Structures are given as structure tokens and as C-alpha cells.
Amino acid sequence: MKKQENLRNSVAVRWSALGIVSFTMMAAYFVNDIMAPLKSMLEANLGWTSIDFGFFTGAYSFLNVFLLMLIWGGLMLDKFGIRLTGKLATILMVVGVSLQYYGMTAHFSEGAMIIGHKAGVFIAAAGYSIFGVGAEVAGITVTKIIAKWFRGKELGTAMGIQVALARIGSQAAYSVAIPVAKHFSVSTPVVIGGGLLMVGMLAFFIYSVMDKRLDRQDDYEEEKEESQFSFKDVKEILVNPGFWLIALLCVLFYSCVFPFQKFASELMTNKYGISDDLAGTFVGLPALGALILTPVFGNVLDRKGKGASIMMLGAAMLIFVHFLYSLPWVTHWFVAIFLMLVLGIAFSLVPSAMWPSVAKIFPTRQLGTAYALIFFIQNIGLWGVPNLIGWILDKYCVIGHTGENNLYDYTVPMVVFTGFATLSLIVAYLLKVADKRYGYGLEKPNIVKV
Numbered sequence: 001m002k003k004q005e006n007l008r009n010s011v012a013v014r015w016s017a018l019g020i021v022s023f024t025m026m027a028a029y030f031v032n033d034i035m036a037p038l039k040s041m042l043e044a045n046l047g048w049t050s051i052d053f054g055f056f057t058g059a060y061s062f063l064n065v066f067l068l069m070l071i072w073g074g075l076m077l078d079k080f081g082i083r084l085t086g087k088l089a090t091i092l093m094v095v096g097v098s099l100q101y102y103g104m105t106a107h108f109s110e111g112a113m114i115i116g117h118k119a120g121v122f123i124a125a126a127g128y129s130i131f132g133v134g135a136e137v138a139g140i141t142v143t144k145i146i147a148k149w150f151r152g153k154e155l156g157t158a159m160g161i162q163v164a165l166a167r168i169g170s171q172a173a174y175s176v177a178i179p180v181a182k183h184f185s186v187s188t189p190v191v192i193g194g195g196l197l198m199v200g201m202l203a204f205f206i207y208s209v210m211d212k213r214l215d216r217q218d219d220y221e222e223e224k225e226e227s228q229f230s231f232k233d234v235k236e237i238l239v240n241p242g243f244w245l246i247a248l249l250c251v252l253f254y255s256c257v258f259p260f261q262k263f264a265s266e267l268m269t270n271k272y273g274i275s276d277d278l279a280g281t282f283v284g285l286p287a288l289g290a291l292i293l294t295p296v297f298g299n300v301l302d303r304k305g306k307g308a309s310i311m312m313l314g315a316a317m318l319i320f321v322h323f324l325y326s327l328p329w330v331t332h333w334f335v336a337i338f339l340m341l342v343l344g345i346a347f348s349l350v351p352s353a354m355w356p357s358v359a360k361i362f363p364t365r366q367l368g369t370a371y372a373l374i375f376f377i378q379n380i381g382l383w384g385v386p387n388l389i390g391w392i393l394d395k396y397c398v399i400g401h402t403g404e405n406n407l408y409d410y411t412v413p414m415v416v417f418t419g420f421a422t423l424s425l426i427v428a429y430l431l432k433v434a435d436k437r438y439g440y441g442l443e444k445p446n447i448v449k450v
């Protein structure tokens with residue numbers, strides 16, 4: 001029987017599918033980053049110390065790492081499919097951000113503690129942790145959706161555009177958080193994030209209709225493939241050296257970017273004398289740069305390849321950035337902004353090469369699990385590094401006080417970030433060597449000519 005024209009072959013339909021799920025992720029990134037520029041305000045208004053802030057920030061990954069939620073999410077994605085997993089993930093994000101808001105606004109009795117943490121901090125962190133499960137599972141689901149619609153087509157460009165739109169969410173969060181919090185209250189930016197997330201959830205429900213239609217056209221091929229999941233797949237992924245190298249590169253690279261950004265607003269104000277109204281906007285610059293550059297690099301990779309080399313270049317740029325930030329005598333604001341722009345380029349190069357590379361190493365049926373395992377390892381860093389930096393700041397870096405909060409010397413935290421960046425370059429090099437040896441095709445173009 002002659003098949004009807006496949007939906008994924010329609011340019012308008014596949015790019016619309018991308019647009020819809022990208023909006024969901026944009027809302028997720030907005031919420032993810034909205035608290036970061038507020039660090040000093042949280043200290044002044046709610047009495048959050050650097051340790052509290054590090055604990056809260058790391059909580060994003062706590063359930064993903066310690067209750068293996070990302071792993072269950074990945075298994076669920078491969079076993080039960082995109083629609084159910086994605087819907088659940090978006091619901092979890094909305095529930096999580098609501099609890100976070102409650103933790104920030106409810107009145108707890110003086111000195112109330114939960115498991116050694118201030119009650120408000122603990123509840124906000126618990127909400128952020130639930131949000132983190134939803135955001136990460138939504139992330140792997142969307143990555144699999146893109147691979148499903150774009151494999152053998154503009155995979156790199158599509159992944160680049162999704163990441164770029166997510167960066168708009170981050171940039172918006174960094175720019176609006178302080179002005180909105182100053183005008184209304186420190187919790188208002190979270191309310192805006194909650195509203196955006198609800199629209200993102202609806203968007204995903206709309207996408208699910210398209211996904212179902214595509215599966216019908218494929219004669220449920222995808223569904224059949226999904227139900228074939230087995231633990232043999234997990235074993236196959238884990239014995240693949242490419243998996244370990246990508247996962248290590250991912251945890252090291254992203255540990256130097258996301259946790260750094262969470263503290264960077266304070267670095268801008270404390271070290272470079274930038275006003276707190278502008279600091280968030282500058283910290284959002286890498287996201288803005290990535291917005292433009294990730295699709296450009298994605299497109300170059302689609303046509304020309306060189307993925308492994310590009311990951312090395314991005315890692316090398318990261319060393320440059322963090323090393324210069326660590327030098328105590330370099331304090332001009334211009335340098336701070338220049339380095340943020342370089343970080344933006346690195347932050348575009350590595351993801352645009354890394355995520356399509358995973359789709360080259362593993363077949364579609366293993367993709368959910370493979371992304372989940374990689375994100376799981378990445379989340380260990382996203383949990384551990386903010387806690388480590390918060391602790392270092394509190395114990396060793398307080399150099400004074402303003403009327404309302406501490407002043408910090410960021411030299412030691414920046415040396416720590418430089419160390420992680422150096423390790424990421426070594427791993428990127430090993431990945432390039434492994435690519436030659438095992439023939440993953442990471443240096444080859446993504447677009448397959450037929």
C-alpha cells in the first residue's frame with residue numbers, strides 16, 4: 001500500500017514541531033536560571049547564606065542523582081515513549097516551581113529547620129529539585145524528539161536552534177530577575193517563570209498530537225522500537241568508550257558553565273564593580289551569544305563535520321576564560337564582559353557538536369537511555385559544584401561586608417573552575433582519539449547525502 005507523504009518530510013511540519021517543543025524548553029531554562037542573579041538579594045532579603053544558595057542551586061540535580069530520577073526518566077522514555085514521558089515531565093516542572101515559590105514566601109517560625117537547613121530554603125530547594133527532575137527528563141525527551149524528526153536531515157541545525165531558544169530563556173531570566181525583584185519582590189520573578197512553564201506545558205500537550213500522527217504514519221515503527229527497550233541496551237551503552245568520554249566531557253564542561261553562571265552575577269559586582277542591575281545582563285551574554293552562534297555552528301557541523309575538533313576548541317576557550325577570571329589583578333569591567341563573550345562562543349561550540357554526536361554513536365532506540373545516562377553524570381557535577389563553590393565562598397572567601405551582605409574574593413572558586421576546564425580539554429582530546437579508533441564519525445558531516 002502506498003504511504004501518504006511522511007510528516008517529517010514536510011519542512012513546515014517538522015520545523016513547527018521543533019518550535020513548539022523548543023518553547024517548552026525555553027520556559028524551563030527561564031525558571032532554571034531565574035534565581036541566579038538574585039543571590040545577593042536572597043542574602044539581604046531572606047537571609048540566605050552562600051551555603052544556602054549553593055545548596056539550593058545544587059538541589060536542581062539532587063533527586064536526579066540520588067534517587068536516579070534521570071535514569072528512570074530515560075528508561076521510561078525508551079519504554080513508554082515520548083508523549084507520556086514528556087507530559088509527566090512538564091507537569092513535574094509546574095509542581096516543582098510552585099513548591100519553590102511557597103518555600104520563598106511562606107512564613108516559618110523563627111529558627112525553623114528541616115534536616116539541618118532553614119525551613120524556607122529547604123522547601124524552596126525541594127521544589128527546585130522536583131522542577132529539576134521535570135526539566136532534565138523534558139530535556140532528554142526533546143532531544144529524542146529532534147532526533148526522531150531530523151535524523152539524516154538538518155539534525156545539527158535543529159538541535160542548535162533548540163539550544164538557542166533555550167538560551168533566550170536563560171538570557172531573559174538573567175536580565176529581568178533583578179529589575180523585577182527590585183520593583184516587586186524577590187519572589188516575583190519565580191511567579192513569572194511559573195506562568196511561562198504552564199504555557200510550556202500546554203505547548204507540549206499540543207506537540208503530542210503531532211507526535212501521535214507521525215507514529216501512525218510510521219506504522220508505529222517508533223512505538224515498536226521503543227517497546228523493545230532492554231537492560232541489554234544499558235549494558236551496551238555502558239561498555240561503549242564513546243559514552244564515557246562524552247559523559248565525562250559533558251560533566252566537566254557544563255560544570256564550568258552552568259554553576260559558574262549561577263555565581264557570576266556576584267563575581268561581576270564584587271570583583272569588577274559592575275552595578276547589580278547590569279550584572280545579570282552581562283552574565284546572560286554567553287546565552288545571548290549562544291543564541292546566535294549555536295545554530296550557525298550546528299549548520300557548519302551539518303555540512304562540514306569536525307565535531308570532535310570543535311569540542312576541543314570550546315574546551316580550550318573555557319580554560320582561557322576561567323584562568324583570566326581567576327587573576328586577582330585583572331579587575332577592569334571591560335575584561336569581564338569580553339570574557340563573557342568568549343564564554344558565549346565556547347558555550348555554542350561544545351553543545352552544537354556534543355548533542356548530535358550522541359545521536360551518531362547510538363541508534364534511536366538507545367538514545368533516550370544514552371542521553372539520560374549522560375545527563376545523569378552531568379547532574380553529579382551540577383549538584384556537587386555549586387555546593388562546593390558555596391562552601392568555599394562561605395569558609396574562605398569573605399573579605400568584607402556591605403550593610404546587607406558579604407563581599408567575596410572569587411580567586412579560589414575561579415581556580416577551581418579553571419581546573420575543571422583543563423580536565424575537559426584532556427577528555428575532548430581523548431574523544432577525538434577514540435573517534436579515529438572506533439569510527440564513530442564525529443568528524444563527519446551530520447547530513448547524509450542520498
Ligand SMILES: NCCCC[C@H](N)C(=O)NCC(=O)O
Pocket residue numbers: 029032033136139163166254258351375378
Ligand atoms: N541550566 C540548565 C541545565 C540544563 C542541563 C541539561 N542537562 C543540558 O545539558 N542541556 C543542554 C544545554 O546545552 O543546555
